[in-house]
Amino acid sequence: MNLLTLLLELLFPSKCPFCRGVLDGPGVCPDCLRTLPWTEGPDSLRELEPGLLCAAPLWYAGPVREGIRRFKFRGAVGAAVPMGELVARCAAGHFPGQFDLVTWAPVSAKRLRQRGYDQARLLAENACAHWGVKPVRLLRKIRDNPAQSSLDSAGARRRNTRRVYRPAGDCEGKRVLLVDDVCTTGATLSACAGVLRAAGAAEVVCAVAAFPRRDRETWGEKAKE
Numbered sequence: 001m002n003l004l005t006l007l008l009e010l011l012f013p014s015k016c017p018f019c020r021g022v023l024d025g026p027g028v029c030p031d032c033l034r035t036l037p038w039t040e041g042p043d044s045l046r047e048l049e050p051g052l053l054c055a056a057p058l059w060y061a062g063p064v065r066e067g068i069r070r071f072k073f074r075g076a077v078g079a080a081v082p083m084g085e086l087v088a089r090c091a092a093g094h095f096p097g098q099f100d101l102v103t104w105a106p107v108s109a110k111r112l113r114q115r116g117y118d119q120a121r122l123l124a125e126n127a128c129a130h131w132g133v134k135p136v137r138l139l140r141k142i143r144d145n146p147a148q149s150s151l152d153s154a155g156a157r158r159r160n161t162r163r164v165y166r167p168a169g170d171c172e173g174k175r176v177l178l179v180d181d182v183c184t185t186g187a188t189l190s191a192c193a194g195v196l197r198a199a200g201a202a203e204v205v206c207a208v209a210a211f212p213r214r215d216r217e218t219w220g221e222k223a224k225e
Contacts, residue, residue, distance in 0.1 A: 017071065017079035018063040026081035037061050038213060045094055046211065048186030052193050054206035055094040057086045060182050066208050068181055072119045080119070083209050084126020091177055091207035098205055099177035102128050103138040103169070105192045122180040123209065138169040138176065138199070139192055158187065165195045172200035183208045 006216040013022045016029035018036060023029060028036075039058035045055050058064045071079035091099075112118055124135035143164050176196055183189055183206070193204040 004017060014078065017076065017082055018067040028082050028086075028109075032063065034189070037064060041174050043211075046183070046186070048183070048193075048206070049190050052190060052204060052206065053094070054183050054186065054189060054211075055090045056088040056207060056208045056211040057184060059208040060184075060210035060212045068209060072181060073115075075116070077117055077119075077122060080122035084123045087123055087207050087209055088127035088130040089178060091179075092131075095177065095205045095207075098137065098175055098203070100174045101171060102131075102135040102177045102179060103137070103171075103196075104135060105178060105180040105188050106137075106141045106165075107138050108141045108143065118166060120180045127179060127188065135137075135179070136169055136171075138167065139165050139179045139195060140168040142166050164197065165192050167195060167199040171196055173202050174200075175203040176201045176205075178204055178206045180206070180208045182212070184209050184212055 014024070014026050015022055016027070016032055018032045019029060021029045021031070026133065031072060034214060039056055040060055044057065045053060048054050060068065067076075067212040068083075071083065075178045102124055104118070104124040107115070121135065128135050141164055178192055178196070180189060189206045189208075193206070198206050
């Protein structure tokens with residue numbers, strides 16, 4: 001370990017992305033591994049539309065919601081390492097051997113300038129690190145549309161994502177894993193998958209860090225973009 005790395009670890013120690021407890025290295029603390037709201041069995045996989053499956057390891061509630069919000073809006077980019085690992089494990093469990101390329105649902109250029117990073121790209125990069133590959137940019141967002149969180153209905157969210165994404169790479173004949181942070185109604189992932197299919201992708205599957213629960217209190221819980 002060089003001096004710079006040592007100083008950075010002393011000044012900015014690794015923390016659990018969910019409870020913020022200090023750790024020896026990137027990861028999730030033992031307490032959170034036991035108590036987080038994990039999806040299980042069929043709840044960890046959803047069909048967003050006919051033929052489009054999405055997997056997630058966690059429910060978007062409690063410490064998971066707060067951890068993702070810190071990662072997404074408050075610059076806690078170190079969370080991408082453990083969250084990316086969770087996405088990788090979930091995707092590998094549900095879609096073994098079912099994808100050739102990994103890409104992400106991109107933010108707009110305006111939002112990228114505001115945040116300084118694209119959280120979905122960071123998740124994809126850290127998921128890919130477990131497979132010894134790199135994600136490929138296959139999409140670009142051409143319009144800074146209103147945040148999905150400002151829209152209450154699934155129909156409004158679908159309309160909001162129409163004609164927002166364009167192809168940005170070659171996926172002809174490829175099976176693609178599409179990564180994002182949270183899948184609320186699936187409108188964003190469906191829009192991205194449609195563009196990838198139109199560009200020649202043979203198949204698209206999706207993986208995210210968390211789903212909101214499908215019940216009156218939390219289904220559609222706002223995951224501000």
